[in-house]
Amino acid sequence: MEANVSDDSDISDCQRDVIAFLAGAGLVGPQARAVRRIDTHGAHVFIGAHDVYKIKRAVRYPYMDFSSLAKRRAACAREVEINVPHAPAVYKGLVAITREADGRLVLNGAGEPVEWAVHMARFAEEDVLVNRVARTALTVDEAKALADAVVASHGAAQVVVEPPERATIAAIAHNVLAALPGLFGGDDGDVLELTSELSRRIAVLAPLFAERARAGCVRRCHGDLHLGNVVFIGGAPTLFDALEFDEALATVDILYDFAFLLMDLDHRGHRAAANAVFNRYIWRRQEHTDLEGLAALPVFMALRAAIRAMVGAQRAASTHEGLAESRAYLTRARSYLADERPLLVVTGGLSGSGKSTLAAALAPMLGRAPGALHVRSDLERKALFGAGELERLPETAYGADVTARVYARLLAKSEAALRVGHSVVADAVHAHPSERAEMAALAQRAGALFVAFWLDAPRDVLLQRVGARKKDASDATPQVVERQMSYDLGELEWTRLDASGTPEETRCTAMSYLHASMGPR
Known part of the structure; x- marks a missing residue:
């Protein structure tokens, strides 16, 4: 609301x-x-x-x-x-x-x-998410809690294997695109280009939409999941004002439901929060269908932005307001459909080097909205054992055989996303040459641009950082760092970054290299 x-x-x-x-x-x-x-x-x-x-x-x-x-x-x-x-x-x-x-x-x-x-x-209006983000960015914990609330909502939502025809993405888009010329003008360039490209993409993705419906991804969702319909009560995000006036319009693909929240955060200048919510959602659900569904995310976000443009223009017509805000949503919708070659960025380094911090900072800035998929070995290991993010695993969870399975998950998830055009930041120690070679081979197979960083920091810095960690998915201890210091890393062909400074200094160095190495995209 x-x-x-x-x-x-x-x-x-x-x-x-x-x-x-x-x-x-x-x-x-x-x-x-x-x-x-x-x-x-x-x-x-x-x-x-x-x-x-x-x-x-x-x-x-x-x-x-x-x-x-x-x-x-x-x-x-x-x-x-x-x-x-x-x-x-x-x-x-x-x-x-x-x-x-x-x-x-x-x-x-x-x-x-x-x-x-x-x-x-x-409830306090300042606690409604749209008002909260107007004042300040979401914290990491708030972004995680928001994603968790959406995961819970989708988990409880009723599956609809055969949704009504008018609830399909094609039907929703048809109605929206048919309304736009009357609101913005029949010869409006933005409307014509959006109509052409969105219609083309939806036709191409029709088999995927059908497969996702058969897989149970179409459910009776919230249906109107923008920032005005989330409020923090007692510090916890609460979803309210779900779409009630049309069951068909709320019976949609869960990623389409989720896309409204991501689009709204992104449009309001909070790409980093959108990326954090996105990555938490994907990790919490642990569903391969979500990775395959990333092929449709640009269409879902574009359609959500187009609906905002339509509703805003209809409102403006009855109140004699201007169309500037609606026009901005129209432009945003077009931007989500721009073609972009996917990018695989890999961060490696010993525990405490800051590779996960760098990966999380880079992810919102890479690839199409809402930024790159961040695949982190620490989190994949926890998921492998059905453990929570902060739950400490036993020593047996760090044996060579388990680590091989973790890297296999890292590769598989990265490849699934890259194959559908979504950029990835893969984050793990990558101490063995074979692990690094597999990442390079993956980028080549998937046709992705490839950039890999190895983060260096002195022993005392690594020990200090690991010893000071709180509320982090990594189980590494100072003893683990001491053991890693003796690793034979082999020949390091990756770009080495001095990570002994602040996280912001490391991020700026990495971004400078990325801009220089990728060139015009």
Whole structure:
């Protein structure tokens, strides 16, 4: 739910009395602050000191119809039903606004219902994600928690093996692309180019969409997973305001559902957060279908941006606002469809050299949105044993046979992503020449650009860093570092970086080399 400035000029006549009633301070008691109203394209929301009431706007769009009281009641009831499981602290229930015999409007009175509302508990608006990221970037822990919330939502979502035809990506795109010329002009260059390229990509990906549906990737999802529909309550991200007005539009591929969140973060200048959320989601789910599905992610993100452009332009048409923001989304949609050769960047080095820190810093800056897939050996080892990120593994988990399996996972995941055009940052010690050679061979097989860094740092720096670690997936200890110092690394053909300084210094050095070595792309 994202706020727009209230504008009485586009209020339906049938709702004027109700809106005036809900805007009255008497709803929330004599001690309450004045009720504040915000409007979205589909709702009027009234925020009091402790309670929030939301009514559906009496509007009809091609994709959303709240034109009758019965339809608005059904939508309110469905909103409560689908959101309570994920946001029980937010949703209080469905209430009727009734007109009594004396003509007064009351909540849940004995008279005839003239409108229906969703009753919600008020939460701090600064904790809504769209407002939070306007002030500051998400922390790493917040990004992980956000991804975990989406993983939980998708894990609980009902699988729909045969989704309705109008819920397919092709049908959704057709409706959006058909609406854009009337909003931006039939000869608009951005619209024409987006329509051509998005339609072409969707046709090419049709077999993948069908296969993903058969594999259970199409589910009854949140459906409207942008930053305005996530709030941090008690420090934990809570998804709310799931799409309630059309079951078909919410019955979509889980990566398409996820793409809205990634696109919104990226569009608002938070590519690093989008990349962190993306990588956490992929790692937590441990599903090969997600890696194959990366072929469709540019289309999913472009379509989400195009929908934002459409909705914004429709809103602008009714409120006489400008089209600048909608135009920016249109441009963003086109950018997601730009062709780009994938890149495989590998970071190696002894424990404490900063290879994982560098990999995480580089990933958002490489490849197509939301940045490169970061495949980390420490995390793959934990996943191999079904362990949590911070759960310490026994010594037996670090034997040569297990390490070989970890590197095999690293290679397989990297190859799966590269094969569908998604860049990868692979992060592991890579102490043995054979491990380094396999990475170079992978890049050649996949047709990817290849850059490999070996991070060097003095023994005392390595020991200090490893000894100071907290809340990290690596199980390395100072004793492990001492053992690694005796490794025979063989001939090192990778680019060696002095990693004894700050992480930012190492990142800048690496980026300078990347820019110089890759040239124009």
